[in-house]
Amino acid sequence: MVIGMIGAGNMADALIKGLLGRHVLPPDAIWATNRSNRERLAGLQARYGIQITPVKPPLLEAAGIIVLAVKPKDTREVLGQITGVVRREQLVISVIAGIPLESLERALRGIPVIRAMPNTSAAVLASATALAAGRHATGEHLRTATRIFEAVGDAVTVREDLLDVVTALSGSGPAYVYRLIEAMSHAGADLGLDGELARRLAVQTLIGAARMLTESAADPGELRRRVTSPGGTTMAALGVLENRGFAEIVREAISRAAERAREMADEFAVPDGQEVRPEV
Ligand SMILES: NC(=O)c1ccc[n+]([C@@H]2O[C@H](COP(=O)([O-])OP(=O)(O)OC[C@H]3O[C@@H](n4cnc5c(N)ncnc54)[C@H](OP(=O)(O)O)[C@@H]3O)[C@@H](O)[C@H]2O)c1
Incomplete structure (x- = not known):
């Protein structure tokens, strides 16, 4: 298996790091290309020993699996560059947020496509990824993508219509958690702790809570109740959060992100009835 990454930014970097870290592929079975940032491309090669190319043809020739890891606004440009060159025996996996399978399939005409929504924790082998298969993708394609x-x-x-929600929940989710850790650290520092120490305590609290969630059978509500003694400090803090509408704010944020994913599909996808013509 040879994977070619079109787009060599944060997500491609995380995926490459994870694939090599887990020894799924050797470095020479991973190719990457980008639009113009040669320094970034050279950096990937220096760090990981992968194959890089400033142009797409060698990558499209070598790879059985092509990962589209560009920003939504660049989707049409990339589709125009690969349409007519990608072959039916190849598999295209798109990690581009918000761009529907239908739109990718219309441009790629008969090529198997799978949409994936990973997150940047792929870099530490801890991504939460959801996949949705297009109509030309087989069970084997889905198994291959799942293995990756x-x-x-x-x-x-998941069903494709739920991928916008996945994008909003776990695709963008790491940023919400980082924001929480920033806020907790700043609060600790404001109340007198050394800033670095406050951050260290906040991060370890997150790691410990995450491990409690993955290693115990209890759900988050149960674990929360166990640390919330009546009249105690946790109850006082949670009271403030709930009075300020914590759950509602989170719900609104995730709902807005899902809506934004849908808007991006409208902004950047290939409109109905419009063909993506191969660039020559
Ligand atoms: N980052 C996340 O947490 C995350 C999570 C889930 C999904 N995603 C999705 O993953 C995708 C990539 O995100 P990212 O954070 O990795 O973006 P990024 O760091 O901005 O990287 C985008 C890459 O695309 C390249 N590119 C743009 N146009 C191109 C073209 N025509 N041909 C080849 N390469 C091209 C850019 O090259 P240059 O630098 O040379 O312009 C750059 O290497 C996005 O669609 C995003 O929605 C990201």
């Missing part, structure tokens, strides 16, 4: 993303964390399959 399981190498960098947990991977599940």
Whole structure:
């Protein structure tokens, strides 16, 4: 198996790191290309020993699996560059947020396509990834894609119409958690702790809570109740959060992110009835 990454930014970097870290592929079975940032490409080669190319043809020739890891706004450009060159025996996996399978399939005409929504924790082999298969993708294609993303964390399959929600929940989710850790650290520092120490305590609290969640059978509500003694400190803090509408704020944030994913599909996808013509 040879994988070619079109787009060599944060997500490609995380995937490459995970695939190599788990020894799913040797470095010479991974290719990467980008649009113009040669320094970034050279950096990937220096760090990981992968194959890089400033142009797409060698990558498209070598790879059985092509991962589209560009920003949504660059989707049409990339589709125009690969349409007519990608072959039916290849598999295209898109990690591009919000761009529907239908739109990718219309441009790629008969090529098997799978949409994946990983997150940047792929870099530490802890991504939460959801996959949705297009109509030309077989069960074997889905198993191959699942194996790739399981190498960098947990991977599940969902109906495509739920991928926007997945994007909003776990695709963007690491940023919400980082924001919480920032806020907790700043609060600790404001109340007198050394800033670095506050951050260290906040991060370890997150790691410990995450391990409690994965290693115990209890759900988050039960674990929360166990640390919330009546009249105690935790109850006082949770009271403030709930009075300020914590759950509602999180719900609204995730709902807005899902809506934004849908908007991006409208902004950047290939409109109905419009063909992506191969660039010459
Ligand atoms: N980052 C996340 O947490 C995350 C999570 C889930 C999904 N995603 C999705 O993953 C995708 C990539 O995100 P990212 O954070 O990795 O973005 P990024 O760091 O901005 O990287 C985008 C890459 O695409 C390249 N590119 C743009 N146009 C191209 C073209 N025509 N041909 C070849 N390469 C091209 C850019 O090259 P240059 O640098 O040379 O312009 C750059 O290497 C996005 O669609 C995002 O929605 C990201």
